[in-house]
Amino acid sequence: MGEISRRKLFGIGAAGVAAAGAGALAVGATAGEPTAELVANAAPVSAATSDAVPFYGVHQAGIVTPAQDRLHFVAFDVTTTKREELADLLQEWTAAAARMTQGREAGAFGAVGGAPEAPPDDTGEALGLPASGLTLTIGFGPTLFDDRFGLAAKKPAGLAGLPRFPGEALLPEISGGDLCIQACAHDPQVAVHAIRNLARIGFGRVSVRYSQLGFGRTSSTSRAQATPRNLMGFKDGTANLKLEDTAMLRDHLWVADGDGADWLTGGSYLVTRKIRMHIETWDRTSLTEQEAIFGRNKGEGAALGHQKEFDEIDFTRKGPDGMALIADDAHVRLAHPSNNKGARLLRRGYNFVDGSDGLGRLDAGLFFMAYQRDPRTQFVPVQMALARQDSLNEYIKHVSSGLFAVPPGVRDAGDYWGRALLEP
Numbered sequence: 166m167g168e169i170s171r172r173k174l175f176g177i178g179a180a181g182v183a184a185a186g187a188g189a190l191a192v193g194a195t196a197g198e199p200t201a202e203l204v205a206n207a208a209p210v211s212a213a214t215s216d217a218v219p220f221y222g223v224h225q226a227g228i229v230t231p232a233q234d235r236l237h238f239v240a241f242d243v244t245t246t247k248r249e250e251l252a253d254l255l256q257e258w259t260a261a262a263a264r265m266t267q268g269r270e271a272g273a274f275g276a277v278g279g280a281p282e283a284p285p286d287d288t289g290e291a292l293g294l295p296a297s298g299l300t301l302t303i304g305f306g307p308t309l310f311d312d313r314f315g316l317a318a319k320k321p322a323g324l325a326g327l328p329r330f331p332g333e334a335l336l337p338e339i340s341g342g343d344l345c346i347q348a349c350a351h352d353p354q355v356a357v358h359a360i361r362n363l364a365r366i367g368f369g370r371v372s373v374r375y376s377q378l379g380f381g382r383t384s385s386t387s388r389a390q391a392t393p394r395n396l397m398g399f400k401d402g403t404a405n406l407k408l409e410d411t412a413m414l415r416d417h418l419w420v421a422d423g424d425g426a427d428w429l430t431g432g433s434y435l436v437t438r439k440i441r442m443h444i445e446t447w448d449r450t451s452l453t454e455q456e457a458i459f460g461r462n463k464g465e466g467a468a469l470g471h472q473k474e475f476d477e478i479d480f481t482r483k484g485p486d487g488m489a490l491i492a493d494d495a496h497v498r499l500a501h502p503s504n505n506k507g508a509r510l511l512r513r514g515y516n517f518v519d520g521s522d523g524l525g526r527l528d529a530g531l532f533f534m535a536y537q538r539d540p541r542t543q544f545v546p547v548q549m550a551l552a553r554q555d556s557l558n559e560y561i562k563h564v565s566s567g568l569f570a571v572p573p574g575v576r577d578a579g580d581y582w583g584r585a586l587l588e589p
């Protein structure tokens with residue numbers, strides 16, 4: 166965030182910005198944080214974008230939490246082979262995450278409050294910024310359950326691995342990971358600060374395998390949110406699982422007692438796919454063709470032959486030529502629960518633009534993320550149908566893939582991410 170927007174956010178002058186600390190609008194000040202006057206001087210900021218999201222709860226935040234506007238996703242390889250060091254790290258990460266999500270610095274001393282001869286326990290770039298809706302959500306990849314940490318017997322069946330899908334071109338260096346952390350926030354600097362500090366804390370025990378920045382959420386996860394648009398210009402996230410759909414979340418999102426691994430009850434599974442778009446080709450495609458590919462119109466987002474975005478889709482509707490208005494190879498027909506034995510997903514993806522590719526094309530697309538109760542009966546059949554038939558395939562390429570078991574929420578300050586997995 167630039168100096169001017171920072172000033173606008175806080176309604177204070179340049180000097181105030183320089184002095185304001187990470188806890189400016191948050192719970193519990195630490196050394197090096199702003200004075201009470203500075204906090205009182207801060208102009209009100211929009212509750213929706215500055216507020217803190219509670220960290221403790223039955224489920225992790227960042228799943229049904231109304232999707233924030235920015236993402237920094239990271240996958241780690243665990244470099245230590247000692248189970249105790251892994252458990253220590255998860256405890257340190259949990260403590261730092263509990264602080265940062267409330268707008269506080271990563272450690273108790275902060276960026277400027279510690280011993281001058283030691284590296285600070287916060288990197289400092291979020292000083293002066295509010296919590297900004299930051300959520301931090303951890304996931305455990307299949308490789309964490311190999312023979313290094315004695316966790317093989319606790320590997321949940323849903324982590325068995327994804328099959329190869331036709332047409333995918335996965336790059337191993339940006340796929341997989343022993344652990345992942347999804348940071349979502351309304352301010353990219355807050356999301357990046359959080360991941361950077363977690364990576365810093367992990368030094369010597371984990372190394373970053375890959376990370377991905379995202380912007381412009383491509384899904385709504387609450388009915389209170391307007392549907393955003395993806396980089397192809399279409400409303401994305403209309404027919405999504407949403408936090409208000411309590412019964413559907415129970416059936417399709419949260420791992421339940423008896424599903425398999427007990428430690429995962431109350432958790433979920435996350436599938437990530439980095440999907441590159443051939444943007445320049447898409448931009449030379451007619452509007453009629455674009456709409457036929459998705460099976461929805463570009464303006465309103467209504468299914469073809471329907472009026473409104475949220476009208477329930479009737480796939481039997483035909484045009485004057487007797488042909489189905491939504492083609493057999495249209496994206497929404499293939500992905501719809503009626504084509505996939507009722508399977509539903511909670512999609513929570515983000516647009517990405519990683520600059521250009523050296524050949525004059527944007528390196529851009531969708532960082533697809535979807536939460537679900539069991540990927541074997543949800544993501545896999547839907548993606549198999551899409552990979553085989555979707556007319557969108559001409560314009561996209563899947564280049565990375567991740568599968569993670571997402572543990573339940575941290576209950577209180579005595580609990581930590583993955584405790585039920587690591588402790589007998």
Ligand SMILES: C=CC1=C(C)c2cc3[nH]c(cc4nc(cc5[nH]c(cc1n2)c(C)c5CCC(=O)O)C(CCC(=O)O)=C4C)c(C)c3C=C
Nearest residue numbers: 399400401402403404440459497500501502531547548561
């Ligand atoms: C395997 C799951 C899915 C992948 C991968 C995927 C890629 C992908 N999707 C879009 C754009 C849109 N998707 C839309 C709907 C939609 N997509 C999926 C699943 C995957 N998409 C589902 C389950 C649905 C809902 C289907 C339904 O029940 O109607 C839409 C329409 C609007 C909406 O409902 O969200 C768009 C647009 C892109 C661009 C993309 C890969 C780059």
Ligand SMILES: [Fe+2]
Nearest residue numbers: 401496497500
């Ligand atoms: Fe889709």
